[in-house]
Amino acid sequence: MSDPIGPVPVVEAKGARIPLLGLGTWDLRARLCSRVVEQALRLGYRHIDTAEMYDNEREVGEGLRASGVKRGDVFVTTKIWPTHFAPRELERAARECLARLRLGEVDLLLLHWPNPQIPLAETLGALAKVKREGLARHIGISNFTVAQIEEAVRIATEPLVCDQFECHPFLDQTRLIAACRRHGLAVVAYSPIARGKVRNDPVLTRIGSAHNKTATQVCLRFLVQQDIVVIPRTSKVERLSENAAIFDFTLSDADMAEIAGLASRDGRLVDWAYSGRQKWD
């Protein structure tokens, strides 16, 4: 294993200090999941992203304990699935997340996708209550559009610290990023390396060769250099250090502009159909 990475910078949002680099865990299961989480933490990652829907919270908790890293030094995020957005359901689901993780609280609890079937005020009220009861240090949203962010911020009774959404160089998210900035929400980028697709991009590869970095590292640097939190996932321990070595170089303004030019409005990879679904099953 390579040398542990240095301290990971944080982004601050409404009292939350979120490490700019986290480990995504979607689709990591069983022993592989706990092993990758453990190794990531040993290497210096200090932020893990999971969700009740990923069916791996138990293994995330095991990896956390096996790493020997102090609980207080790790930022743990989980997410509530929209079928559980009715107030009582939400509280029960949050307690079940904590039981699976075997933690007393998470650092950040998110609404995984908006659910138009249940009034947002009720769901946000329940989320705020869960926070006040000490189950989550911070709360936030995921996959909310600009209009949904505006509505959520207007009615939330406790601060929302982030919106987590798909964000990488191939997708133009300028409007969503601007809305987050306007309301003081951190931007958390999921699928930040476009599910591995950035690796072969010629522009990112060329810029990387000038910095002695891979295309994937250039992509992640492009995001963190804008204070966007990244949570790349890998199932391969050897890639953990590659994805973390992004704080020892700086992209020039010209590099940043050229990478921004790769974005398109239809560059989405994750099925957005969820957000408009009438029924959550």
Ligand SMILES: NC(=O)c1ccc[n+]([C@@H]2O[C@H](COP(=O)([O-])OP(=O)(O)OC[C@H]3O[C@@H](n4cnc5c(N)ncnc54)[C@H](OP(=O)(O)O)[C@@H]3O)[C@@H](O)[C@H]2O)c1
């Ligand atoms: N809120 C939401 O609705 C939502 C939706 C999607 C994702 N997320 C979160 O965001 C995390 C990240 O997004 P994601 O998992 O969709 O995609 P991602 O992190 O952009 O990409 C993961 C893919 O890239 C590959 N990869 C990782 N490092 C690499 C490297 N250095 N070089 C080449 N390929 C590499 C991985 O393969 P190997 O395993 O073979 O390395 C995997 O196939 C998720 O795991 C999850 O925690 C949240």
